Amino acid sequence: MSRASRAFLAISAVGTISTVAAVHLSQAWDRQRLHEGTLRDLERLERKENDRRQGEGGHSSFWPEEAERRPADCVPR
Structure with a gap:
């Protein structure tokens, strides 16, 4: 193996390992x-x-003023 090919192999190996x-x-x-x-x-x-x-942090439901009047099929799960 020539010196140039060994250098190329070493540089390629270092590059691959680094990547x-x-x-x-x-x-x-x-x-x-x-x-x-x-x-x-x-x-x-x-x-x-x-x-x-x-009861902190604003409203606790999707419908703040209408929480009591929510339709039964729209209750968040």
Whole structure:
């Protein structure tokens, strides 16, 4: 094997390994950010439920003034 071909092989290997490592790290960071978003959503829903139970945070239904007169088939689940 000539010196040039060895250098090319080494540079190709380093480039390939670098690319694979970068993609792996990027996926790990994306997965972590997605998980943090899920935790934030759960916390937000918990705060919203607590506000609803305590009567804080505005109206607790889709029909603020008409909550008592909602049709039975339109009750949120």
